[in-house]
Amino acid sequence: MAVTLTLILSLPVVLWLIVVNFAKRKRAPGPRGFPIIGNALDIPKDRQWLTWDHWRKEYGLIYSDRPRAIMVGELVGWGQGLGYTPGPPNPRFKEFRRLFSAFIGHRAVESPDIQTVEQEENVKLLAKLLDSPDKFMDHTRDSKAAVLLRLAYGYHPSSESNDSLGLVKIVEDAMAGFSAASEPGWWVDSFPLLRHISGLPFQYAAKKMKQDLDLLYSVPYEYVKTATVMSFISAFLDDKHGQETKEDENTVKIAAASLYSGMSRFTSRQTVSSLNSYFLAMALYPRVQQKAQAQVDAYLSTINGNSGDLRFPSVSDRPHLRYVEALFLEILRWQPSVPLGLPHVAKEDDIYRGCHIKKGTVIWANMWSILHDEQLFPDPQVFKPERYLNEYGELARNSKQATTARSAFGFGRRICPGLYLAETSLLVDIATLLYTMNVSKQEGQDPEPYYGGFISQESNQRRGANPSMSLFLPALVYVFNRCQ
Numbered sequence: 001m002a003v004t005l006t007l008i009l010s011l012p013v014v015l016w017l018i019v020v021n022f023a024k025r026k027r028a029p030g031p032r033g034f035p036i037i038g039n040a041l042d043i044p045k046d047r048q049w050l051t052w053d054h055w056r057k058e059y060g061l062i063y064s065d066r067p068r069a070i071m072v073g074e075l076v077g078w079g080q081g082l083g084y085t086p087g088p089p090n091p092r093f094k095e096f097r098r099l100f101s102a103f104i105g106h107r108a109v110e111s112p113d114i115q116t117v118e119q120e121e122n123v124k125l126l127a128k129l130l131d132s133p134d135k136f137m138d139h140t141r142d143s144k145a146a147v148l149l150r151l152a153y154g155y156h157p158s159s160e161s162n163d164s165l166g167l168v169k170i171v172e173d174a175m176a177g178f179s180a181a182s183e184p185g186w187w188v189d190s191f192p193l194l195r196h197i198s199g200l201p202f203q204y205a206a207k208k209m210k211q212d213l214d215l216l217y218s219v220p221y222e223y224v225k226t227a228t229v230m231s232f233i234s235a236f237l238d239d240k241h242g243q244e245t246k247e248d249e250n251t252v253k254i255a256a257a258s259l260y261s262g263m264s265r266f267t268s269r270q271t272v273s274s275l276n277s278y279f280l281a282m283a284l285y286p287r288v289q290q291k292a293q294a295q296v297d298a299y300l301s302t303i304n305g306n307s308g309d310l311r312f313p314s315v316s317d318r319p320h321l322r323y324v325e326a327l328f329l330e331i332l333r334w335q336p337s338v339p340l341g342l343p344h345v346a347k348e349d350d351i352y353r354g355c356h357i358k359k360g361t362v363i364w365a366n367m368w369s370i371l372h373d374e375q376l377f378p379d380p381q382v383f384k385p386e387r388y389l390n391e392y393g394e395l396a397r398n399s400k401q402a403t404t405a406r407s408a409f410g411f412g413r414r415i416c417p418g419l420y421l422a423e424t425s426l427l428v429d430i431a432t433l434l435y436t437m438n439v440s441k442q443e444g445q446d447p448e449p450y451y452g453g454f455i456s457q458e459s460n461q462r463r464g465a466n467p468s469m470s471l472f473l474p475a476l477v478y479v480f481n482r483c484q
Ligand code: HEM
Pocket: 082, 083, 084, 104, 258, 259, 260, 261, 262, 263, 265, 266, 274, 337, 338, 341, 342, 343, 344, 408, 409, 410, 411, 412, 413, 414, 415, 416, 417, 418, 419, 421, 422
């Protein structure tokens, strides 16, 4: 009786404490939104980072919500892969990251196997640029896709009797599904119950995308088992010495597809591919191009001059090409290829700058905003590699500017596992392009980073140290076709 009385008397106090505590929890600032759908209607379909940058200035902190990735993750099936799999301590996450690190980690990317693939595809890229510079965006995309097909599966479409397996189409179809399903705007992502209603258009779309993904899992894997070329999958199978289980097979099939899908952010025509940003930057900032070319020329002329053989830049030249590295950092920053990164989810309730972040809140880091912060990067719209140099004109690799520019690869445990591959590969690509050709604006044209424009590209005979290797492109005009 006494216990019941105490409970009854203390109930109002407990309720009061809950209410006070709740009221004290400061909600993160941002537009108010509506019940159930939250801020869904506030989020624009395109260039969300600009709106969110505007909110940051208006509200200070950014708080945004996002529904589960039901379409791409659950219905289509990409949820099994690395990008959508739950983080630690999930053993699958750890295994994926371990596999990536072993194959394309810090040291691994400098291996001769990977470098040979990169260099061979680079030479092909140059030949294609010579042949039809107006299609440079297609060429850069195809070149990077070929690198990935070879690295992930050891598949060489141009030498596999014209793609007898149809693997190029299989990969393209699956990636098209990945991109389409990842787009915001699927109603089932906002209203999960819709998934139980059959016959709706998204169900058909998801079914087709899932079939394409299943083909991507199975066909290349069967090919690798019969091939002798080094690849992500063959390296995994070699490690197992023929003892692989069904579970192992499943893991490596999905991991290889994740490797490819991660790369699609690198190559995709819809996003700003870093190489395309390079072309645009060089057209707009000829003095930067000249300065970088002078460095590459000066260094390679000592090497090529001594050996008598012409060789293109390689990963081992990196320590001697610091201005080129600063240029690369500026490309990452100036037009980030993943302006909003990928969403992170709060696994527990958290307090950030006095604001309560509820468990399950979806957090988008507005990379574009971080990389265009006027305090750290004065005149952020201007392309200026000098931002990363110290007072002696040397690259300050650990400066706040340089480390922030690298945040284009994301943060923490989910940081991009392809960053070393992207870094070495882009540095070599850029140095090779600087060494072999000039990019310039077409006279009278004023290309704009966002809205497209015209640029022309010409090679410069003097770039080839050996005249027989010199590249000469007539100046051509072409549309920088919506590079964003
Ligand atoms: C310039 C090139 C690239 C940029 C700017 C870039 C950027 C990013 C960003 C911002 C993320 C999200 C990180 C986060 O959640 O904090 C990411 C994730 C990822 N990237 Fe990249 N990436 C690039 C190239 C690549 C390449 C070449 C590969 C593969 C070979 C790759 C594979 C992946 C994968 C698998 C994930 C998901 C990781 C996870 O969820 O744990 N990326 N990337």
